[in-house]
Amino acid sequence: MQEFCILNKPDARFYMSQELDRIDAALLNAVQRNNRLTSDELAELVNLSPTACHRRLKRLRAEGVIEADVSIVSPKAVGRQVTVIVLVSLERERADIIDRFKTAIRNTREVMIGYYVTGDADFILVVTAKDMEGYEEFTRRFFYENHDIKGFKTMVVMDRVKASFVLPIDV
Amino acid sequence: MQEFCILNKPDARFYMSQELDRIDAALLNAVQRNNRLTSDELAELVNLSPTACHRRLKRLRAEGVIEADVSIVSPKAVGRQVTVIVLVSLERERADIIDRFKTAIRNTREVMIGYYVTGDADFILVVTAKDMEGYEEFTRRFFYENHDIKGFKTMVVMDRVKASFVLPIDV
């Protein structure tokens, strides 16, 4: 049923932006930081009735402006003490090799995010592990056994400065 | 200052993990992907009563295992077509310079995440911009006017392979 909406109306994600007004922006800025706020609390924040806030958020979710609603789990609390950023270079930039590598990323639990990028590297991965030994074990499994990979550079995260994926939203 | 918190109230994040049982793990794995599931739905998923699920999640939030509950906004939908990953090297690795740079990150809207890392670079930033021109304007403002910065390397994101911050949680 939600699929229907998405198929029927062209997906807002790709030509939006003028369709968002100041109040939408305020709502998004709020729920980006805390999506458990009630409609009443949001209403207070943006000077609108609770019902109107609710309707707007429903629309933003249906249109795909809000992609997901998630809980952020502390890596350390679940036993992943180590976060590492890895720059990966592939042997060659060929579509099938790239696709194969994307699939490997998707199928590997340790990789939280993978970016396919231009520039010095081909991919940038954010990887979590229990400890450095666990990371090493991961590299053996993920990198050394993969012939598509020319090389990789490891950078261990000592501190994360901004917590999450909060976008600046104006309009 | 963060140390203080840790000293004062024992922060669950640092000695947990055996305190999480299989059901906690299942709940976390669910809400990491969708935190709008009702207690009834969660109950069904993990084979427990809705009340118990609710109480467990409340505990996980209070203990900091769940750090936050947020909506993920589509960058494109809010007019940020370009995502860039930047490797930054500082002139010298001195505590005050590092702290100053962290503050700069916190105060700069375009920077979504900043990692302080070991290795070839000192910081890795995830930056969003309206377009490449907007990114260039950002580099002028953020990098060229900052004397602590030795250099930076830009890598434009062409594709994001995994969407979000979903951790593998076993127990």
Next chain:
DNA sequence: TATGAAATTGCCACTTT
């Protein structure tokens, strides 16, 4: 504003130490 749905709490039972 009215309705039903969901979150939240008190109370008691059961299990583990």
Next chain:
DNA sequence: AAAGTGGCAATTTCATA
């Protein structure tokens, strides 16, 4: 026996037409 956790039911709060 005490502490911790689960389940039911009642109440309050919230979502939604």
